[in-house]
Amino acid sequence: MGALSFVCAALLCLILGFLLYESWSLVADGRWLSFFSQTGWYPLEGLFGMTPMIFASLVLTFGSLVIALPVGLACAIFLEFYAKGWVKKSFQSLLNLLAGIPSVVLGLWGLTELVPLIGQIKAPGTSVLAGAVVLSLMILPTLALTSYAALTSVDRSILAGAQALGLTQKTQILAIAVPAARSGIMSGVLLASARALGETMVVLMVAGNVVQMPSSLFAPVRALTANIALEMAYALGGHRASLYVSGLLLTIIVWILAYLASYLFNKGRTVSHD
Amino acid sequence: MIVAETLAPRLSEDIIESRAPAHIKVNELAIYYGKKLAVNGISLSLHRGKITALIGPSGCGKTSFLTTLNQLSKLNNQVTVTGEIHFDGENLTQNNVDLLSLRRRVGMIFQKPNPFPLSIFKNLDIPLKEHGFKNRAERIEKIENALKAVGLWDEVKDRLNTSALSLSGGQQQRLCIARALVLEPEVLLMDEPCSALDPISSGIVEELISSLRDKYTVVIVTHNLAQAKRISDYTAFFWTQNGAGKLIEFNNTRQLFSGPKDERTAAYISGIKG
Amino acid sequence: MIDRAFSLGIYAIIALVIATFGWIIGDVIIKGISVVSWEFLISEPEDAGRAGGIAPILVSTLYVLIIALVIALPLGISAAIWLAEFSQNQSHTLHVGIILDVLAGVPSIVYGLFGNAFFCIYLGLGYSLLSGGLTLACMILPVFIRTCESGIRSVQSDWRLGGLALGMRRSVVIWKILLPAAQPAIIAGLILSIGRATAETAALLFTSGYVDRMPESIFDSARVLAVHIYDLTMNVTGGDETAYGSALILIVLIILLNTLAQGFIDSWFKRSGHYR
Numbered sequence: 001m002g003a004l005s006f007v008c009a010a011l012l013c014l015i016l017g018f019l020l021y022e023s024w025s026l027v028a029d030g031r032w033l034s035f036f037s038q039t040g041w042y043p044l045e046g047l048f049g050m051t052p053m054i055f056a057s058l059v060l061t062f063g064s065l066v067i068a069l070p071v072g073l074a075c076a077i078f079l080e081f082y083a084k085g086w087v088k089k090s091f092q093s094l095l096n097l098l099a100g101i102p103s104v105v106l107g108l109w110g111l112t113e114l115v116p117l118i119g120q121i122k123a124p125g126t127s128v129l130a131g132a133v134v135l136s137l138m139i140l141p142t143l144a145l146t147s148y149a150a151l152t153s154v155d156r157s158i159l160a161g162a163q164a165l166g167l168t169q170k171t172q173i174l175a176i177a178v179p180a181a182r183s184g185i186m187s188g189v190l191l192a193s194a195r196a197l198g199e200t201m202v203v204l205m206v207a208g209n210v211v212q213m214p215s216s217l218f219a220p221v222r223a224l225t226a227n228i229a230l231e232m233a234y235a236l237g238g239h240r241a242s243l244y245v246s247g248l249l250l251t252i253i254v255w256i257l258a259y260l261a262s263y264l265f266n267k268g269r270t271v272s273h274d
Numbered sequence: 275m276i277v278a279e280t281l282a283p284r285l286s287e288d289i290i291e292s293r294a295p296a297h298i299k300v301n302e303l304a305i306y307y308g309k310k311l312a313v314n315g316i317s318l319s320l321h322r323g324k325i326t327a328l329i330g331p332s333g334c335g336k337t338s339f340l341t342t343l344n345q346l347s348k349l350n351n352q353v354t355v356t357g358e359i360h361f362d363g364e365n366l367t368q369n370n371v372d373l374l375s376l377r378r379r380v381g382m383i384f385q386k387p388n389p390f391p392l393s394i395f396k397n398l399d400i401p402l403k404e405h406g407f408k409n410r411a412e413r414i415e416k417i418e419n420a421l422k423a424v425g426l427w428d429e430v431k432d433r434l435n436t437s438a439l440s441l442s443g444g445q446q447q448r449l450c451i452a453r454a455l456v457l458e459p460e461v462l463l464m465d466e467p468c469s470a471l472d473p474i475s476s477g478i479v480e481e482l483i484s485s486l487r488d489k490y491t492v493v494i495v496t497h498n499l500a501q502a503k504r505i506s507d508y509t510a511f512f513w514t515q516n517g518a519g520k521l522i523e524f525n526n527t528r529q530l531f532s533g534p535k536d537e538r539t540a541a542y543i544s545g546i547k548g
Numbered sequence: 549m550i551d552r553a554f555s556l557g558i559y560a561i562i563a564l565v566i567a568t569f570g571w572i573i574g575d576v577i578i579k580g581i582s583v584v585s586w587e588f589l590i591s592e593p594e595d596a597g598r599a600g601g602i603a604p605i606l607v608s609t610l611y612v613l614i615i616a617l618v619i620a621l622p623l624g625i626s627a628a629i630w631l632a633e634f635s636q637n638q639s640h641t642l643h644v645g646i647i648l649d650v651l652a653g654v655p656s657i658v659y660g661l662f663g664n665a666f667f668c669i670y671l672g673l674g675y676s677l678l679s680g681g682l683t684l685a686c687m688i689l690p691v692f693i694r695t696c697e698s699g700i701r702s703v704q705s706d707w708r709l710g711g712l713a714l715g716m717r718r719s720v721v722i723w724k725i726l727l728p729a730a731q732p733a734i735i736a737g738l739i740l741s742i743g744r745a746t747a748e749t750a751a752l753l754f755t756s757g758y759v760d761r762m763p764e765s766i767f768d769s770a771r772v773l774a775v776h777i778y779d780l781t782m783n784v785t786g787g788d789e790t791a792y793g794s795a796l797i798l799i800v801l802i803i804l805l806n807t808l809a810q811g812f813i814d815s816w817f818k819r820s821g822h823y824r
Contacts (some may be wrong), residue, residue: 002658008627008693011686015654018665062611074561082558091562098569100802102747104774105795108781109572112788137568170554198655200750201774205781225657232754233662247661249655260652346713377715384713388706390725399723401714450710457714 018246019251030243041211043231043239050246052213056221057163057215057250058126060203061196063132064139065223071136072143076185077173079144080151099141107205110134115173122218124208131207131215138202144156146191150184151177183264190261194254201224224250230267297322297461297491298343303357304368305338305347314517318510320461325483325492327502327527330512330542335519336495339512340463342366343493344380347372353387361461378405381454382463387446389438389453394430397438398456405457411446420456424448424482444475448482462486464494468501473495480505499543503531511539580796583789589797590725593760596784597776602794604762608677608770609746609801611763612756615681616745620689627689628696629722651690656751659687663755675769680756687751688741695740699733700726735813739806746802749774774796 026032031048038049075095083091110130119125154177162172178185208220209230222230228243235243294321304314313335320326328336341347342355345366359366367375389397398417406412421427426448431443438449447467453464464483468476484505486492496502502509509531510524522541523530534540596601631641663683673679703726713723727734741767749772757769758779771779777794780787 007623007687008644008651009647009805011689012651014666015651015658015686018662018670019658022661022665071561074558075565078558078562080734082555091566094566095571097573100743101572102749102774102795102798102802103746104749104777105576105620106572107797107800108777108791109575110789111781112792113571126672140565170549170551173554194653198653198657200655200657202779205778225655228575228657228661229750236565244661247655247658251658252797254653254655255650258649262649294610323550344713346709349709349712374715374717377713382713384706388704390707390710391729392725398631400720401561401716406714453710453714534791 013057016182019244019248023241024098025250026238026241026245032242035242035245041227043235043242046238048238048242050224050242050249052211053224053246054228054249055213057203057223057225059128059221060110060131060135060207060223061193062134063128063217065167065189065193066193066198067132067136068140068143072140072188073147073178073185075140075144076137076147076151077178077207079148079175081169081173095144098137099145103138103199103201103206106134107201110202110206118218122216124220126220127218128207128214128221131203131221131223134202134206135196135199138199139196142195143188144194146188147181150181150188153184154180183267187261187264190257190264192259194257197257198225198250198254200229204229215220249253276298279331285433291422295322296320297361299358299360301358301360303342303355303359305335306356307350308352308356311518313512313521316521316523318521320491320493321518322491324489324507325487325494325505326508326510327459327506328493328495328510328512328520329488329497329502330504330522331514332497334512334514334520336512337465338355338519340382340465340493342404343461343463344377344382345371346377346382348373379460380461381452381457382461383447383467385466387443387450389441389446389449389488391437391439392422393435394438394441394449401453401457408422416456420452421449423455425478426452426453444478446523447471447475448481451479451482459490461491461493464492466495468498469497471530503527511542513538513542576792576795576799579789579792580778580794583793584633584796588793592762593776593790596787597760597780597790598784598786599790602776602790602797603775604760605771605773605776605794606797606801608756609772609774611677611766612681612684612752612771612772613742613745613805614767615678616684616688617741619682619685620692620741621738623628624689624692625683625696625727625739627693628700629727631693631697632700633722633726645694648690648694652694654687656748657669659683660751660754663751668755673767675755675759677692677756677763677766677768677770680752680770680772681766682747683751684748684753687748688745691744692737692741695737696730696734696751699730699737702733703729731813735810738809741807742805743802746805747774749778752764753778773801 023032024046035048035050038045038047039051041053046261075091079088079091096139109125110133114133115125115130117125118127118130158176159172159179161209168177203223204226207223207226209222209226210220211222211227212219214221224246228247231239232243292408298320300316300318300320303316305312309356316339328339330336338347342359343366347353348356355367357367361376361380364371374409390400392400395417398420399413402413402416404529407416418427421430426445429445438446441449445455451467467483468479471479478503483492487507494506506527508524509527511522511530512519513522523536530539534543551685553668562598587799589601589606590603593605631644663679663686665808667682668675707725708721711725712718752772752775755774756775758775759769760771760773760776763770773794777791777798780791780794782818
């Protein structure tokens with residue numbers, strides 16, 4: 001049986017090992033550093049400037065959070081303070097259903113419904129905005145349900161105290177309940193951003209895939225993950241290695257986010273026990 | 275339904291000694307959690323067919339001692355035991371004891387009734403199967419006898435296939451006793467078997483325990499001094515000394531309660547301490 | 549007054565969420581249902597998928613899923629049992645737990661990179677259903693193990709002690725008492741895994757590939773439903789209609805598989821006579 005945990009550890013080593021192995025030709029001679037200094041992505045000519053794509057990934061993730069966080073919080077507040085009985089149950093299962101929609105289907109919907117709408121405002125439609133909106137739909141259930149759990153675990157007596165002071169419901173919620181639940185909400189935010197950052201299909205399908213620093217919300221961009229999906233099929237040599245480096249980079253960022261999330265989650269738990 | 279305790283005149287200690295030879299003989303037993311001494315100085319004889327009560331304040335090692343008798347203490351690899359427990363010519367503190375057959379011969383009843391989340395029938399059937407009773411008719415007969423012995427047969431004979439968890443707390447505890455009896459053990463260990471039950475169920479279970487006298491060697495941990503007085507033949511008094519539990523006094527119950535030799539025993543049984 | 553504005557704001561956002569959700573689902577159902585027919589399910593794709601059906605794609609999807617589950621389920625449940633029941637070394641359990649959480653956080657496209665390098669090239673399996681299934685197995689294992697482990701851990705230790713005190717072998721206690729009691733967690737883990745595996749696209753793009761022919765063996769390259777939707781949307785002009793048909797089938801398939809998994813496990817445990 002102990003061999004099984006060995007299998008798990010081996011799997012991690014294998015994954016890391018092969019990512020490193022495949023990207024080694026660029027890491028070993030220090031060429032990977034040029035990913036951040038070179039401006040252009042012309043892999044066939046040996047120019048691997050990844051900065052625009054890293055930036056695009058970050059902007060898309062951030063944008064999706066800007067949209068999804070207030071909406072997610074509103075959903076959580078609705079579930080905790082407004083909805084009762086079957087309304088609450090059905091809204092919860094709606095969120096679960098939304099969480100279950102495959103990202104490729106969200107991408108399909110985004111490309112055929114949302115992108116033409118945005119295109120009417122400013123062509124081509126596939127853009128930072130489209131990517132951020134569809135990503136926000138993808139992470140909304142995570143955000144809403146984790147924030148809801150955080151709100152539910154807020155000590156009831158704090159709220160009773162606020163009520164006894166005659167505070168309005170708005171103040172009770174925004175000034176007392178939400179701040180008391182903030183570490184749980186933050187850990188949800190970090191988990192959601194890790195998902196958004198690691199997501200491939202949505203950004204690949206609706207963000208436009210042009211390698212550039214975006215000049216506006218309507219500019220098409222190419223995220224790091226989309227780049228891997230687009231070029232893996234024909235990449236060779238240093239080009240292929242550069243894709244593995246970007247995979248490694250993504251993984252490390254996502255791990256850091258996940259680590260912070262679990263740190264905050266545990267911190268929130270110990271605080272609430274005080 | 276349950277055989278009432280016969281009010282035979284109590285015999286003097288030495289006569290009991292000769293009639294009821296030691297079934298389990300414990301010699302200078304000490305239990306350590308990690309490096310910390312938990313209980314020490316336990317030397318006593320558990321007499322065949324008699325009920326021995328272990329009394330004393332919480333945390334003085336009564337339950338720890340109980341679990342060394344069926345070696346359930348081995349589950350926690352922090353626990354080390356020194357000294358000797360002689361049971362039928364075997365020293366249980368040695369490492370070569372066959373745990374499965376030992377635990378078949380030494381049954382245990384826990385504080386909280388713990389019937390498996392199975393049917394009433396299967397609760398008794400699975401242990402029987404496990405111990406090699408292949409003939410179904412034989413198992414059915416044993417199960418019926420065990421349920422009759424605990425006075426549960428008439429209450430459950432029409433619903434043997436319903437969940438054991440649907441029984442009341444007192445019925446669940448009697449089922450657990452039946453589950454131990456069905457394996458025809460020689461010794462029964464009971465860890466506060468009545469403390470999680472309501473007064474009426476508690477009374478029924480107590481009567482049941484009394485009825486097991488002569489057929490089984492019973493060791494019962496109890497915080498209820500009146501109960502210890504009512505049902506036990508021998509009483510062992512534990513007390514915490516210098517942060518570790520210690521066996522202070524062991525005698526036949528009547529003598530221990532009427533003329534305690536140690537002042538701590540005297541204080542405890544008169545309700546001054548603990 | 550301010551309070552009322554706040555409440556209205558909340559209700560407006562909820563309405564927006566419901567409307568958007570309705571838009572997405574309605575879109576998939578309305579556009580999908582006009583394409584879906586029995587013919588669609590049992591015929592080969594024609595004209596790069598613009599016409600015809602999705603029979604080979606459905607078959608490939610099921611192949612990949614079955615391979616992934618056949619590998620991941622036994623491995624996952626045994627690893628969970630080991631973590632929850634046998635590992636006496638606390639720090640060891642903690643380390644394995646951290647490794648699993650780290651693995652669960654790896655983006656799926658990175659699993660694709662790994663699968664391509666390890667299964668396709670290093671092990672020489674090439675673009676194939678087997679490579680894809682194995683890659684998915686690696687991807688779903690961490691989450692599956694974690695859910696099962698916490699399920700088994702949360703089973704009352706009273707039952708564990710009760711079984712052992714009756715002189716039952718540890719394996720019997722686990723198999724007949726603890727596992728069935730952990731059933732809800734195992735089902736939840738399984739449903740989560742099936743959902744993730746069936747919907748996965750990025751990890752399969754360059755492990756199982758995108759050949760849309762009927763696979764003849766697990767060593768053939770083949771295209772799963774999610775990849776088919778992606779390909780129709782992005783690379784085939786005029787492929788939207790069949791893409792929506794496939795999307796509808798994908799969602800129905802996930803729901804169907806979840807119901808099946810639930811029913812299968814329910815009946816398996818019912819036979820073992822467990823109650824909740």
